[in-house]
Amino acid sequence: MDFLGIIVIILTLILILAALFVIKTKDLVTAVVASAVVSLIASIYFYILQAPDVALTEAAIGVGLSTIIFMITIRKTRRDEE
Amino acid sequence: MRKALAVFFLAILGYYMLAVLLNFPFGIDHLNPELAGAYLRDTVSKTGAANVVTSIVVNYRGFDTLGEVTVLFLAATGMGALLYKGKTMGRSRQNASVIVKAGSRLLFPLIIILGAYVFIHGHLTPGGGFQGGAIIASGFLLMFISYRNYHVNHRILSNVESTAGSIFVIIGLLGLLYGATFLENIMPLGIPNKLFSAGVIPLIYIAVGFKVGAELTALLDTMLKTVK
Numbered sequence: 001m002d003f004l005g006i007i008v009i010i011l012t013l014i015l016i017l018a019a020l021f022v023i024k025t026k027d028l029v030t031a032v033v034a035s036a037v038v039s040l041i042a043s044i045y046f047y048i049l050q051a052p053d054v055a056l057t058e059a060a061i062g063v064g065l066s067t068i069i070f071m072i073t074i075r076k077t078r079r080d081e082e
Numbered sequence: 083m084r085k086a087l088a089v090f091f092l093a094i095l096g097y098y099m100l101a102v103l104l105n106f107p108f109g110i111d112h113l114n115p116e117l118a119g120a121y122l123r124d125t126v127s128k129t130g131a132a133n134v135v136t137s138i139v140v141n142y143r144g145f146d147t148l149g150e151v152t153v154l155f156l157a158a159t160g161m162g163a164l165l166y167k168g169k170t171m172g173r174s175r176q177n178a179s180v181i182v183k184a185g186s187r188l189l190f191p192l193i194i195i196l197g198a199y200v201f202i203h204g205h206l207t208p209g210g211g212f213q214g215g216a217i218i219a220s221g222f223l224l225m226f227i228s229y230r231n232y233h234v235n236h237r238i239l240s241n242v243e244s245t246a247g248s249i250f251v252i253i254g255l256l257g258l259l260y261g262a263t264f265l266e267n268i269m270p271l272g273i274p275n276k277l278f279s280a281g282v283i284p285l286i287y288i289a290v291g292f293k294v295g296a297e298l299t300a301l302l303d304t305m306l307k308t309v310k
Contacts, residue, residue, distance in 0.1 A: 052208035053135045056200065060216035065298060068223055075309045 008048065015041045026081045032070040039063045130271030131205040131280040139210065140283045144265035148250060150212075151290060155247065158297040165304050178228040186228040193221030201291030205280040211287040215294025222299045226306055239300045246293035253282050253289075 018037045025031050039062030046055035121142075122134060131137035139147055177183070200207075201214030225232045257266035265282075272279035 053133075053210065053213065056209045056213040057216065060213060060220055064220040064223060065216060065302070068227075068302065069305060072305045072309055 004048070008045075011041050011044060028074050028079055028081055029071070031081075032067055032074065035070075036063050036067045039066075126274050129267065129280060129283065130274050131283050132275045133205055133207065133210075135208075136205050136210050136283060136287070137280070140204075140286050141265075141267065144254070144286070147286075147290070148254065148265075151247065151250065151293060154294065154297055155243070158243075158301045161301055162304050165308050167307065177230055182228045186224045190221055190225055193224065194218055197221065197291070197295065201287050202284065203277070204287035204291075205283045206275060206277070211290025212294050214287075214291040215296075216298060218291070218295035219298030219302060223302055226302060234299060234303050236300055236303070239296045242296040243293050243300070246289040246296070249289040250286055250293070253286055257282070 015038060018034045018041070021034045022031045022038065025034070039058055043055045043058035043062065046052070046058055121138065125134045125137045126132060129137040129141045131141070178186075197214040197217035199214075200209035200217060201211045204210035204214070222234065254265040257268050258264050260266075260268045265286075267281035267283075269281040269285075271281050274280075277284075
């Protein structure tokens with residue numbers, strides 16, 4: 001197996017764990033950070049799959065802007081899930 | 083009762099999805115392989131844009147892009163109408179640390195230049211108006227986070243936004259006037275892979291970049307003003 005294949009397997013494991021963590025955790029702030037991790041790994045995938053246009057969008061919107069918008073919303077409401 | 087109903091509707095949905103997927107020719111490369119090949123083969127000679135994705139987004143599907151820009155405009159306007167407050171809620175209380183402040187001062191112009199590069203070179207390299215605008219907005223976000231009393235002029239932002247949107251529509255109408263269809267390329271194509279090539283595509287992407295950047299910046303500032 002080549003180098004890229006090993007990286008893809010590691011990234012997939014992190015992606016699945018982070019996505020499960022988003023669902024399972026009760027603390028919304030850590031859930032938002034974990035979903036940013038999911039977006040980051042997805043953007044690396046888009047780059048590997050030769051879609052750099054989509055990778056740029058995912059990195060800027062998914063990791064940057066949507067995270068801060070979720071953070072503001074949590075700040076205005078409550079931090080813990082029932 | 084409700085669960086039985088849910089299972090019933092899910093079964094209907096699953097049946098139709100299965101029926102569609104079973105008719106899908108797996109193993110054969112595409113439903114219409116001729117179309118994708120035609121895009122890849124003819125795009126550079128027809129539109130002059132080296133980036134095929136950009137030529138599809140702005141040229142072949144330019145009307146869809148205008149719709150997307152309108153959707154973003156409506157979302158930003160609705161958010162501004164819902165969240166607008168005359169006075170800010172004391173955002174100048176906590177500042178970031180010295181390291182964050184100095185670093186963001188250093189990085190801010192570089193991020194803005196990167197965003198401008200991405201949308202000016204949208205027809206040559208990956209990226210385009212939306213990506214460049216989002217990068218510019220994330221640069222402003224860095225400044226909002228590190229300097230709590232950093233403020234932007236909403237009047238300038240909304241002027242930039244409406245001017246850029248009007249330029250998009252005017253370019254489209256000029257295509258209708260001098261050519262045959264809305265958003266038709268009326269300018270010379272130039273040599274592919276040069277900065278001044280691809281006709282109206284760079285102009286439209288510059289307008290979209292300014293518009294998206296101004297919209298997202300105004301949106302972030304409006305949202306950040308509502309929290310302490």
